[in-house]
Structure formats: structure tokens, C-alpha cells
Amino acid sequence: MMKRWQALTDVPVYPHLVELARHPFDLTIPGVLTPARMQQYCCSAAGFDLLYATQRVSDETLAGLQKLADQCLLVEQFRQMRRGAVMNRIHGYPSEDRQVLHTACRDLFGETPAEPAASAQAGREIARLKVFLEELENGTLTNGQGLPFDTMIHVGIGGSDLGPRSVYEALRAYGRPGRQVYFISNVDPDDAAAVLRQVNLATTLVNVVSKSGTTLETLTNETLVRRAFEQQGLDPCRHCMAVTGTGSPMDNPARYLRSFYMFDYIGGRYSSTSMVGAVMLAFALGIEPVLEFLEGASLMDMAAEGEELQQNMPLLLAMLGVWNHSFLGASTVAVLPYSQALHRFAAHLQQCDMESNGKSVSRYGEQVTLKTGPILWGEPGTNGQHAFYQLLHQGTEIVPVEFIGFRHSQYGEDIEIEGSTSQQKLVANLLAQSLAMAMGQESENPNRRFPGNRPNVILLAERLTPKVMGALLALYEAKIVFQGFCWNINSFDQEGVQLGKVLAGRVLALMRGQREDGGGDSSPEMSLLKMAGIAKG
Ligand code: G6Q
Numbered sequence: 132m133m134k135r136w137q138a139l140t141d142v143p144v145y146p147h148l149v150e151l152a153r154h155p156f157d158l159t160i161p162g163v164l165t166p167a168r169m170q171q172y173c174c175s176a177a178g179f180d181l182l183y184a185t186q187r188v189s190d191e192t193l194a195g196l197q198k199l200a201d202q203c204l205l206v207e208q209f210r211q212m213r214r215g216a217v218m219n220r221i222h223g224y225p226s227e228d229r230q231v232l233h234t235a236c237r238d239l240f241g242e243t244p245a246e247p248a249a250s251a252q253a254g255r256e257i258a259r260l261k262v263f264l265e266e267l268e269n270g271t272l273t274n275g276q277g278l279p280f281d282t283m284i285h286v287g288i289g290g291s292d293l294g295p296r297s298v299y300e301a302l303r304a305y306g307r308p309g310r311q312v313y314f315i316s317n318v319d320p321d322d323a324a325a326v327l328r329q330v331n332l333a334t335t336l337v338n339v340v341s342k343s344g345t346t347l348e349t350l351t352n353e354t355l356v357r358r359a360f361e362q363q364g365l366d367p368c369r370h371c372m373a374v375t376g377t378g379s380p381m382d383n384p385a386r387y388l389r390s391f392y393m394f395d396y397i398g399g400r401y402s403s404t405s406m407v408g409a410v411m412l413a414f415a416l417g418i419e420p421v422l423e424f425l426e427g428a429s430l431m432d433m434a435a436e437g438e439e440l441q442q443n444m445p446l447l448l449a450m451l452g453v454w455n456h457s458f459l460g461a462s463t464v465a466v467l468p469y470s471q472a473l474h475r476f477a478a479h480l481q482q483c484d485m486e487s488n489g490k491s492v493s494r495y496g497e498q499v500t501l502k503t504g505p506i507l508w509g510e511p512g513t514n515g516q517h518a519f520y521q522l523l524h525q526g527t528e529i530v531p532v533e534f535i536g537f538r539h540s541q542y543g544e545d546i547e548i549e550g551s552t553s554q555q556k557l558v559a560n561l562l563a564q565s566l567a568m569a570m571g572q573e574s575e576n577p578n579r580r581f582p583g584n585r586p587n588v589i590l591l592a593e594r595l596t597p598k599v600m601g602a603l604l605a606l607y608e609a610k611i612v613f614q615g616f617c618w619n620i621n622s623f624d625q626e627g628v629q630l631g632k633v634l635a636g637r638v639l640a641l642m643r644g645q646r647e648d649g650g651g652d653s654s655p656e657m658s659l660l661k662m663a664g665i666a667k668g
């Protein structure tokens with residue numbers, strides 16, 4: 132058994148990589164982007180090609196990154212995670228101390244699941260979901276007047292909203308005719324009001340999603356929506372469903388038309404392939420597309436177990452990210468999908484990546500000495516080209532980019548103008564941007580000079596289908612996990628989010644006049660409440 136290193140700087144290959152980073156591969160030298168390099172620097176998995184010739188890496192860099200992955204036991208740890216090891220922990224300190232088994236939710240297609248008990252649990256929830264869908268279909272489950280439900284409002288926040296919502300948006304092209312889905316997440320009453328104005332509550336299901344069953348925003352919105360039913364003379368218990376953790380305060384089947392479960396070994400931001408995402412998606416799309424989505428995710432999980440860096444797409448994406456961030460010093464990473472359907476994907480990744488790897492202590496509770504997770508952001512292209520790409524091309528900050536594109540559109544409704552379809556124009560823009568960022572452009576006019584050497588990758592698939600979306604989601608989940616292992620941090624807890632929940636409670640206690648709970652009259656919280664004009668007394 133090899134040694135597990137405490138910090139990245141202790142890993143034997145670290146100094147070699149630091150040395151290589153002093154003179155990274157220069158993409159601006161004319162002729163370096165050869166056909167051979169393009170072909171060699173391409174990895175395929177689960178329907179995706181990852182093109183990475185436009186990264187500042189050579190064979191020597193990749194060999195160094197392979198060593199880094201090996202010496203940090205990255206694949207070994209991923210394999211252990213999938214097999215139920217307790218990964219969510221800080222050694223020597225009180226912590227969540229849990230297994231990390233979101234991958235079990237989709238490990239349903241092979242003969243031997245990596246963690247059989249968790250996959251069996253996931254399989255049972257899928258079976259219950261199928262029964263629910265059949266009852267909707269065959270008229271066993273209708274509203275009080277015998278009418279079918281045609282609308283679902285998904286109520287949840289954070290991990291119980293962002294991933295599911297981004298997947299729904301990505302796949303709504305495959306939606307079942309006549310079914311609609313809306314989301315309420317923010318405690319801002321306007322969020323709920325805007326949705327409630329658009330739906331016919333009589334034929335609406337409300338899917339309340341909260342792992343803990345205690346989240347202020349979600350419980351408030353549930354109460355608000357229940358009142359809306361009552362005001363129309365409808366019984367909310369005939370319309371409200373729940374997805375929650377077993378044993379949570381929301382685990383109360385009497386209050387809900389139907390209850391589905393997720394488990395403590397599934398983190399909120401990793402829960403899109405659990406019932407947290409599946410119930411809403413199955414209502415919107417039907418069960419078959421949901422199973423395809425899970426299968427795509429499962430294929431990518433299996434690809435993440437390969438030992439070879441250049442054959443293991445999630446590991447490769449992770450290590451290229453580590454190279455750019457920890458060795459070349461980039462602070463942020465932009466994910467730029469050339470697909471309007473992925474317009475909420477960066478919002479999901481923002482949470483999944485930054486909540487996972489925005490940490491300052493190691494898995495042993497020690498202060499880290501190097502930067503951990505980058506700032507992740509993004510918007511769809513080509514829209515972004517008409518906005519922030521200026522900084523990407525000529526700004527003083529180098530932003531590594533992960534482009535995502537598809538050879539074919541989802542609806543297939545397209546138009547040819549001047550010899551190319553809209554989809555071809557979309558993909559051509561993506562490819563041109565990738566090359567321009569890498570190679571740059573000389574000019575005698577300094578203001579028209581593009582320095583290049585802006586590292587990027589292209590993720591390319593045929594079409595954004597449910598299966599491909601599952602693979603994309605799992606690719607990023609595994610990338611984040613690998614990077615967390617490499618920086619030796621716990622990617623699975625979220626003390627910063629918990630703090631927000633406590634702070635909100637304290638300030639609300641002050642507002643209600645409970646000075647002892649929230650702090651005294653002269654506390655900063657009280658002063659700010661008075662300044663904002665919302666304090667009592
Ligand atoms: C995710 C986080 C956080 C969480 C929300 C909602 O990993 O823990 O974003 O998902 O705070 O929590 P509940 O699902 O418990 O309502």
C-alpha cells in the first residue's frame with residue numbers, strides 16, 4: 132500500500148511539476164497545434180470526446196500529472212468511495228462521518244453494483260416511483276375531481292433545486308406533452324407568487340424536496356403553497372408530495388400524497404440522480420428517459436475507475452484543472468456550454484464545485500498551504516461571446532475554459548443560411564474560440580494583439596440526450612471529487628452553508644424581539660436591522 136500524502140506539496144512529484152510549470156507548453160508557437168497533437172490529445176467516454184490539445188501540457192506534463200494522480204491514490208480513493216468507504220470526515224474532529232454514495236443511485240445496470248445495499252435501496256425507490264407514475268397514467272391517482280395532474284411545482288433550495296432544475300432545463304426538449312414543471316426555491320415571496328399565478332392548483336402536484344426536512348426557505352414555501360390550496364378550497368394533502376431523508380421532520384407520510392426518500396450518504400449537491408431529481412424528472416419526461424439519464428451517469432462513473440490518466444476522462448479533466456489552478460496559478464474556471472439547454476448548468480456546477488472544494492483545512496483539520504477549489508462560473512455561448520469574452524481574450528486574468536458542445540441540436544429544427552445551419556454556426560463559433568484563446572494573434576497594433584496561451588478544453592457529444600446529460604453530470608461530479616482528493620480536503624461537507632442557516636435563525640429571533648437568542652440591542656445584527664428599517668422596537 133502506498134503512502135497517502137497529507138498535503139499536495141508533500142507528494143514526491145510535486146517539485147517536478149512546479150519545475151515544469153516554469154515553462155509550460157507554448158500554444159502560440161506557429162505550427163504546434165499539429166493534427167497529430169489534436170488526435171493524440173483526445174479522450175472518449177460515455178458519448179463524449181474531450182479534446183485537450185489546447186491545454187498548456189506536453190507529454191512530459193501529462194506523465195507528471197499521471198504520477199501525481201498515482202501518488203495521491205486518486206483512482207483508488209474513488210473506487211473506495213463507490214464501495215462505501217466513509218469519505219465525508221475530518222480525522223480527529225467531529226464531522227459528518229458518512230459514506231459518500233451518490234454513485235449508487237445509478238449503479239443499477241450491471242450485475243455487480245459497487246455497493247450492493249445502497250444500490251438496492253435506490254432500486255426500491257425507483258420501483259416505487261414507477262408505481263406512482265403508473266397510477267398517474269391509469270387514472271388511479273387523480274385530483275379530488277377525478278382530473279389528471281398535469282403540473283408539478285418542485286419546491287426546494289440549494290442541492291434540492293440547482294442540480295434537478297439544471298437537468299430539467301437541459302432535457303425539457305424531451306418533455307411529455309401536456310405536462311409542465313415549475314420551481315420555487317427562494318424565500319423571496321415573489322418567487323412563489325410568480326409561479327402560483329401561472330398554474331391551475333386543482334391539477335397541480337407540489338413536490339417538496341428537502342433532505343433535512345428543516346430548511347427555512349423550503350418549509351416556508353411549503354406552508355405558503357399549502358395556504359394557496361386551502362384558499363381555493365382544496366386539500367393540500369391530496370396535492371403535496373415529499374422527497375426527504377429517512378427520519379427527517381418531513382418523513383411524515385400522513386401529511387403527503389406520496390413520500391420518496393434519499394439517504395444520509397447522498398450529499399445535497401450530488402443528489403440529482405437520487406429521488407431529489409428523479410421524481411420531478413420522471414413526471415416531466417416519463418420513466419424511460421430518467422433511466423437513460425441514470426445509465427449515462429453510471430457509464431461515466433465506471434470510466435472514472437480507469438488507471439490511465441489519458442483514458443480516464445473525469446480524472447483527466449480534474450488533473451488539467453489542477454495543473455491550471457495549482458501550478459499555473461489560474462484563479463477561476465469558466466464552463467461555457469454552446470447549448471441553450473445548458474443555461475443553468477454552470478449554476479449547478481457553481482454549487483457542486485465551490486461548495487465541495489471551497490475549503491481551507493485538510494482532511495486532517497490542518498490549514499492548507501496551497502489554493503484549493505477555483506471560482507467556477509459560466510454562461511452559454513454564443514451569448515457570452517457578445518459579453519465577457521473580451522476579458523477571456525485580452526484581460527490580465529487568465530481564465531481556463533471548459534467548452535461544451537454538441538454536433539446536433541435537440542429539436543432538429545434548423546435553417547440553412549449562406550451554406551451553414553444554425554447548429555453548424557454554433558459549433559463553428561465554439562471551435563474558433565477554442566483556437567483563438569490558445570493560439571492568440573499577433574498585431575502591430577497592441578490593442579489588437581491577442582496573447583493566446585489561454586488554456587481550454589472542448590467536451591463534444593453528438594446530441595444532448597438524457598443519457599448524455601447523465602454522463603455530463605457524473606463527469607463533473609467525479610472531476611470535483613478527484614480534485615478534492617488531490618488537495619486532500621473533504622469535498623462532502625458544507626459548514627459554510629450550515630453557518631448561513633444558523634445566522635438566519637439568529638437574526639430572525641432578533642426581529643421577533645427575542646433579544647436573548649439573537650444578541651443584545653447593541654449587537655451588530657440589531658444595529659443593521661434598525662438601519663434596514665425592519666427591526667421591532
Ligand atoms: C448541498 C447543501 C445545501 C442543501 C440545501 C437544502 O450539498 O447541503 O445546498 O442542499 O441547503 O437542504 P435540504 O435539502 O436539507 O433542504
